[in-house]
Amino acid sequence: MKKFILLLIGIVLIAAMLAPSVLAESKVKITVWDGFRWPNEEGDKYHWIKSRIAKFEELHPAVDIELVEVAWEKLGEKMNIAIAGHDWPDIGPVDISDGAVNLKYVEQGVIEPLDSFFTEEELNDFFPAALNAYSYNGHLYGIPTSMTVHALMLNLDIFKERGVEPPVDGKWTWNEFVTKMKKLTFDRDGDGNIDVYGFSTYVLKGYYEAWPFLMMDGGKPLSTDNTKYTFDSPEAISGLTKFASLKFNHKVSPMEMGSADVGGCFQAFANPEKRIIAVEPWASWAIATLRNNKKYQMNFVVAEYPTGKTGESVTIGGSGGFVVFKQKDKEKLKIVAELAKFLSDAEQQYTFAVNYGTFPALKSAQAMDPFKDNPQMRQAAEMLKYAVSLPRHLNWPQIDERIQAQLQLVLNGEKTATEALKTAGEQVQRFLK
Amino acid sequence: MPPPRLRGGGIILVKREVILIKGKFSKLLIKNFAEYKWNYLFILPKFLLFFTFIVIPVIWAFFLAFQEFGIFETKWVGLTNFKEAFTGDLFWIALWNTLRYTLTVVPAQIFIALVLASLIHPFSRKIQTFFRGAYYFPTVTSVVVISMVWRWMYTSKGLINYFISILNLGPINWLGSSNWALPAIILMSVLTPPGVGIILYLAAMDSIPESLYEAARIDGAGSITSWIRITLPLIKPTTLYLVVIGTIGSFQVFTQVLLLTDGGPGYATTTLVHLIYNAAFRDFDFGLASAHSIILFGIVLIFAFIQFKFLSTDVEY
Numbered sequence: 001m002k003k004f005i006l007l008l009i010g011i012v013l014i015a016a017m018l019a020p021s022v023l024a025e026s027k028v029k030i031t032v033w034d035g036f037r038w039p040n041e042e043g044d045k046y047h048w049i050k051s052r053i054a055k056f057e058e059l060h061p062a063v064d065i066e067l068v069e070v071a072w073e074k075l076g077e078k079m080n081i082a083i084a085g086h087d088w089p090d091i092g093p094v095d096i097s098d099g100a101v102n103l104k105y106v107e108q109g110v111i112e113p114l115d116s117f118f119t120e121e122e123l124n125d126f127f128p129a130a131l132n133a134y135s136y137n138g139h140l141y142g143i144p145t146s147m148t149v150h151a152l153m154l155n156l157d158i159f160k161e162r163g164v165e166p167p168v169d170g171k172w173t174w175n176e177f178v179t180k181m182k183k184l185t186f187d188r189d190g191d192g193n194i195d196v197y198g199f200s201t202y203v204l205k206g207y208y209e210a211w212p213f214l215m216m217d218g219g220k221p222l223s224t225d226n227t228k229y230t231f232d233s234p235e236a237i238s239g240l241t242k243f244a245s246l247k248f249n250h251k252v253s254p255m256e257m258g259s260a261d262v263g264g265c266f267q268a269f270a271n272p273e274k275r276i277i278a279v280e281p282w283a284s285w286a287i288a289t290l291r292n293n294k295k296y297q298m299n300f301v302v303a304e305y306p307t308g309k310t311g312e313s314v315t316i317g318g319s320g321g322f323v324v325f326k327q328k329d330k331e332k333l334k335i336v337a338e339l340a341k342f343l344s345d346a347e348q349q350y351t352f353a354v355n356y357g358t359f360p361a362l363k364s365a366q367a368m369d370p371f372k373d374n375p376q377m378r379q380a381a382e383m384l385k386y387a388v389s390l391p392r393h394l395n396w397p398q399i400d401e402r403i404q405a406q407l408q409l410v411l412n413g414e415k416t417a418t419e420a421l422k423t424a425g426e427q428v429q430r431f432l433k
Numbered sequence: 434m435p436p437p438r439l440r441g442g443g444i445i446l447v448k449r450e451v452i453l454i455k456g457k458f459s460k461l462l463i464k465n466f467a468e469y470k471w472n473y474l475f476i477l478p479k480f481l482l483f484f485t486f487i488v489i490p491v492i493w494a495f496f497l498a499f500q501e502f503g504i505f506e507t508k509w510v511g512l513t514n515f516k517e518a519f520t521g522d523l524f525w526i527a528l529w530n531t532l533r534y535t536l537t538v539v540p541a542q543i544f545i546a547l548v549l550a551s552l553i554h555p556f557s558r559k560i561q562t563f564f565r566g567a568y569y570f571p572t573v574t575s576v577v578v579i580s581m582v583w584r585w586m587y588t589s590k591g592l593i594n595y596f597i598s599i600l601n602l603g604p605i606n607w608l609g610s611s612n613w614a615l616p617a618i619i620l621m622s623v624l625t626p627p628g629v630g631i632i633l634y635l636a637a638m639d640s641i642p643e644s645l646y647e648a649a650r651i652d653g654a655g656s657i658t659s660w661i662r663i664t665l666p667l668i669k670p671t672t673l674y675l676v677v678i679g680t681i682g683s684f685q686v687f688t689q690v691l692l693l694t695d696g697g698p699g700y701a702t703t704t705l706v707h708l709i710y711n712a713a714f715r716d717f718d719f720g721l722a723s724a725h726s727i728i729l730f731g732i733v734l735i736f737a738f739i740q741f742k743f744l745s746t747d748v749e750y
Contacts, residue, residue, distance in 0.1 A: 077714045083504060084719065102717055108504045204695065255589045259609025259698055264588075397715050408698035412609045427522055 027064040028335055031089040032343075033079075035072040038288060038355040048351070049343070056342050063335060083110055088325040090336045091343070095319050096134060096141050103394050106136050112324040113139040117337040125346075130361035133319035133389065142323035143344040146358030148284045149315050149387045150209055151380045152303045155269070158184060158196060158278040170303035170379050171313065174216065174242060177306035181252035184278040198252035200268065200277045202260045203407045205400055208316040208390065209281040210407065213243035215388070216308030221403065222391040227432060229425040231403060232418075239308060240417035244410050258411025270296040281305070283318065287376045288357030302379040304386070317387025320358060353377070359384060395431035402427040498723035507720075514724035524725070526700045527708040528732075534619055534704065535683035541623045543675050546630025547668075551660060553631070554638045565632055572628035580692040583621045584608070587693075611701040614694050618702055621689060630675050637671040638664060673744040677737050684733050705729050 032053065036045035044050075046069050053065045068089060070078055075094065082088050083105060096106055105111055118140065123131065130144035154166050164183045167176065181198030188195040201209045211221075219236025222229060230236070247253040254277070256264070269280040270290060275298075290298045304313040322340045327333035346368070349360040353370035359381055360366045371377040393399060406420035406427075415423070466473060498514055500507040518524050553564045571579065586592040587607035594604040607617040641664065649659045687706040690696060696703035696711075705725065713722035 080714045080717055084502075084717070086504070104717060105504070110504055204697075255604060255606050256609060259606065259694075261584075264584075401711070405697060405699045408609075409611065412606060412611065412698050414611055414699070430522075 027062055028060075028332055030063060030065045030091070030332075030336055030339060031068060032065055032339070033068045033070050033075070033089040033092045035070055035075055035093055037352075038292065048355075052343055052348070056339055060335070063339075065339070090327070090332075091322050091324055091340050093320065094142075094323055095321065096136060096323060102397070103136065103392065106141050107394070110326050111141045112326060112333060112337075113141055114143065114324060114337055114340070115140045117334075117341065125362050125364050127361055127363060127366075129317065129384075129387070129389070130319050130321075134321055134323075136392075142321050143340050144319050144321040144361035145344045145349055146320040146352050146356070147361055147384065147387075148318045148320065148358055149380055149383045150212060150281050150283050150305075150317075151287075151315065151383055152279055152281050152305060153269070153286060153290065154301050154303055155275060155278050156299045156301060158275070162186065162278075166301050167303050170301065170382070172303065172306050174306045174308050178246070178250055178252070181246065181279065182250060185252045194251075194254075196276050196278065197254045198277075199246055199279045200253050200257045200260070200265060201281050202262060202265045203258045203404055203411055204262065205397075205404050207262065207404075209283075210243065212281070212305040212313075212315045214239040214407075215314045216242070216305060216310065218308075218310050222393065222399075222432075226391050226393045229428045229432060232421045232425045235309070237417045237421055240407070240410060240421060242308070244417060247411060248413060258408055270298060272296075279303075283357075284359070284377065284380045285357040287374075287380060288355060291374070291376065292355070300376065302376045304383055313383065313386050315383050315387050317384065317389055319361065321361065393432075398431045399428050402431075494723045494726055497719050498727045500720050502717075502719035510720065514720045515728070517721055518724045518728060521721075523700060523703060523708055527703045527705045530615060530700075530702060531684055531686065531704045531706075533615060534622075534686055535680060537619050538622045538683050538686075539676060539679040542627040542679060543630060543672065545623070546627040546634055546675065547672075549626070550631045550634030550638060551664070554635060561635065565635065568626045568631045569628035571626050576688040577692060579625060580621070580689050583617075584693055587617055608694050609698055611698055614698060614701045618686075618689050618693055621693070622683075622686070630679075633671050633675065634668060637668040641667050669744065673740065676740050676744060680736050680740065681733055684729060684736075 032049065034046065034049040037048050039045045040047040046067070049067060053067055057063055057065055075092075079088070079092060079094065080102075088110065096103060096111065123140075126144060127147065130147050131140070133147075134140055134142040134144050156166065159166055162183050164180050167180075172180070184196065184198035185194060186196055187193060203210050214231070214236055217235045217238040219231060219233055219239045221231045221236075247257050254268075256268075260268070265277075265280065266282075266286075268274050269277045270286075272295075287302065289296055290300055305315055307313050322343055324333070324336050324340050327336060346360070346362045346365040349362050349365035350368045350370050352358045353360050353365065354374075357377065359377075360370065371381060390396070391399075403424045406415065406424040409415040410417055410420045497507075499509060499511060501510045501513070549564075549568060553561055556564070588594070589604045589606070593607065597603040597605065605613055607613050645663050645667075646659055649663060654662065685706050686704050687710065690702050690704050690707050691710070694702040696707050706729070709722045709725045709729070712718045712725060
């Protein structure tokens with residue numbers, strides 16, 4: 001009898017120990033990666049995703065979601081390592097056509113197609129450009145949540161200081177742009193040295209703020225079918241020559257233009273203690289920062305890139321959204337896809353648009369008029385119709401690296417536009433085969 | 434006659450011992466292990482960590498170099514990755530940049546460490562300790578922090594351009610010019626005090642018997658002659674160690690490059706490890722990255738061999 005009681009106690013104790021883990025096992029565990037977004041009052045830049053996760057867990061008690069906070073600049077590297085180790089998240093905030101997630105992943109089946117989780121009506125609610133950014137070989141490989149464009153940000157205080165009028169409706173020709181940039185470049189303290197420059201930007205792998213200048217006379221990096229390099233065309237050479245002339249001929253850009261890093265460039269433009277550049281091109285997220293972030297709040301307007309020979313402004317557009325990574329369990333896939341849709345619905349896209357400087361990918365979110373009190377975003381939204389996407393090529397990171405390296409050499413005065421773009425063409429050729 | 438033993442428990446097999454028959458040798462090993470089992474036990478955790486996190490990845494990298502890496506399956510491609518590495522447009526540029534960096538930074542750092550250690554050595558213990566700490570401090574500071582400070586110093590209105598403007602020169606686009614970017618990275622590395630070198634040189638100088646200097650003084654040698662004739666030859670093993678370790682470290686230069694220039698402008702500062710990093714973590718081409726790594730390993734091995742050949746010494750005192 002004594003033995004039996006002891007055995008019973010033993011079984012009860014073991015069961016008590018195992019119970020939590022067994023219960024936990026019965027929950028569906030989902031891992032979500034996300035980058036920082038806009039801060040709340042406590043300064044938490046991950047508050048949006050945390051609140052959505054909490055809400056989803058509340059609606060689905062059998063789901064346990066783990067959030068992995070990732071800095072955007074480290075996302076690509078971390079994602080590559082995770083994928084190489086077969087330790088990918090269930091959901092990640094990436095664009096399948098940019099550097100963070102290589103198209104090779106799609107081809108190798110690491111990303112789940114999501115076509116079957118959307119009705120025709122739901123798909124029709126997306127703007128075609130956004131949907132296209134997440135489509136590959138006829139399938140939808142993610143849920144677009146936002147679109148962005150690159151636009152010129154104009155520091156109105158410097159314009160006022162120099163008595164320069166910003167362009168009417170944000171539109172200007174190349175010559176008008178250069179004339180204004182010259183007036184905005186000046187020696188503020190009278191020591192004989194230039195203190196404030198009209199324009200600056202950076203040229204780095206994976207960043208395209210400078211590229212609309214190369215494209216303003218009609219230049220394009222690759223042919224439409226992505227089989228030929230076309231940035232050595234007279235149109236592209238003309239665009240790059242004009243762009244480099246800002247620094248070397250018109251002298252409206254600082255020595256660092258082309259070699260500065262992203263942070264340094266932004267600080268020179270937006271840090272109240274500096275503000276030594278009147279105009280810089282940024283992706284539209286900067287609008288939210290310059291409007292809402294107390295540290296960088298600025299009196300500014302948004303303008304289009306100047307028009308060149310084509311007579312039309314051009315800019316580079318991008319998309320953001322969530323992708324669902326390969327799932328072995330098809331039942332879990334359904335829940336993960338539901339969560340991805342939950343994070344991407346019209347209400348969330350509206351929230352992004354209001355707080356995060358992006359444009360909704362859903363027509364229904366756009367219909368909520370997120371920019372009614374935001375003239376800068378309304379101006380930038382006008383540019384969406386001129387926005388072109390980057391070529392979608394499996395070897396785009398290598399192609400991009402070769403082109404950007406040559407652009408740097410033009411902006412430090414070591415090569416002419418013709419030499420640089422032709423050299424880039426020779427180097428790029430092997431990746432186009 | 435049993436083979437002579439080293440203090441650490443190892444066995445030196447001199448020529449006549451090679452004839453030991455297998456059984457006898459095994460017995461000897463067992464006896465040796467039994468005698469020094471605690472020594473082996475103490476080094477076991479470190480060895481396991483080393484084997485798991487260094488040896489296995491290195492072996493795995495070696496195999497990867499012959500494969501086309503895929504997420505779900507890899508394909509044996511023989512020497513294709515090596516061919517691609519050698520014919521790639523960036524490999525030779527990266528190798529040349531790495532060589533320029535190594536051949537400048539290693540001698541310069543060792544020279545600076547030697548000079549500073551020689552200047553510190555005559556001081557009292559307390560003052561020596563102060564200088565040891567002061568010069569070692571940057572070694573424990575993150576390269577990231579040092580690089581960010583230097584990045585600011587290299588701007589058009591930074592400290593370096595301010596100094597050269599006093600001489601009515603510049604400003605120089607240090608990080609944006611192909612001619613200056615690599616020298617700028619080299620300068621940063623050279624001017625970061627070589628704390629480890631100073632500490633090791635001071636330890637080596639401490640162990641030189643004072644009687645040698647006294648004898649030299651009696652023979653009429655001045656301090657410079659003593660330094661050249663006594664100090665330098667007797668610290669040669671330390672120099673060899675620093676040269677080998679410094680060369681290995683310099684061939685792996687990466688953080689400064691990534692933070693200051695990211696390999697640019699153009700490819701003026703692209704180094705071998707930067708190339709490996711891009712191939713692996715940007716292009717997801719682990720096969721090519723592994724091939725680059727194996728080649729880098731081979732180059733470092735050759736350099737180390739040459740350094741041992743010319744700098745090793747059997748000086749004892």
